[in-house]
Amino acid sequence: MLAVNPTPIDAGQYQFSITLQSPDESCDRHADWWEVLTEEGDLITRQLLDSPHRFEKPFVTEAMLTVDLAQTLIVRAHFSSDLDGNENNDIVFKYPNQAMQGSITKGFQSVRIPPRFAARVERQDPQPGVCKDKPA
Template sequence: MRHLPIYLFCVLIQVTACANNDNSVTETDATTKAEVGNVSVTGDENNYTFSVEIKSPDQGCNQYADWWEVISEEGTLLYRRILAHSHVNEQPFTRSGGPVNIAKDQIVYIRAHMNNKGYGNVVFKGSVSTGFSQETLEITFASELETTEPLPNGCAF
C-alpha cells in the first residue's frame, strides 16, 4: 500500500467527514417515489394516446410503479394506465395508454404512483396544444384517487 503524506491523508479524512456531515442519510422522493420524466402525445382531440416515461425505485412486486394517470386541474381522474409488473432492470421506462378523452387545450397533470409509497410529486403539467413541462405537485393533491377504479389486481413480477 502506498503511503500518503500526512497532510493529504488529513485532507482525505476531512472531505470524507464533511461528505458525511449532512445529519444522516434520509429517503427522499427521488429514491422512494415514482417520477414522471417525459410525456408525449399523439392522436386527435378527445382520442389521445399518451406515452409517459417513468423513473421509479422498483425492487420487484414489493415495491414498483403500479400506474400512471392523467388528472384534471380539479383532481378528476381522466385516465389511468395500470402497470402489471415491476421494471427493476428497465429504468427509466415508457408506457403508452389511451384513449384519453380531453380537449387539446385542457390543462392536465400526469403523475405516477408506487404500490407501497403512493404518489410522487414530480409530475408533468400542460395541454396537448401548448405542451407539457415538469412541475411539482403536492402528493396529497387528489389523494382519494388511490382507491378509485381501475386499480391493479396483482403484480406479475
C-alpha cells in the same frame, strides 16, 4: 415522470407515451400505475402497470386518451409502497410530489404538486391486480 408525449390518432384522440423513472425492485416496490387528472384533481384515466420494471430504467408506457386540445392535465405516477419506506406510519405517501402538467397545445412540463393532491382518487377504480414479477 420524465416525459409526456401525446400523438394525435383521431379527432380528439391521442396516444399518450409516458416515460417513467421508477425505483422498481420487485412486486413489493414498483410503479403500479400512472394517471391523468384535471387541474382540480378529478381522475380522467388510469393506466395500470402489472409488473416491476427492474431492468428497464427509465421505461415507456402508452395509453389512448380523448381530451380537448387546450385542457390542462396533470399526469402522475403511483407506487405500490410508501416512497419514504414508512409503511408503519399513519400517513403513507404513494404519490410523489413531482408530476407533469400541460396540454396538447402547450406541451407538458415538470411541476411540483402537494403530496396529498387529489388523494381521494387513489381508491377509485381501476385498481391493480396481482403483480407479476418478471424473472431476472
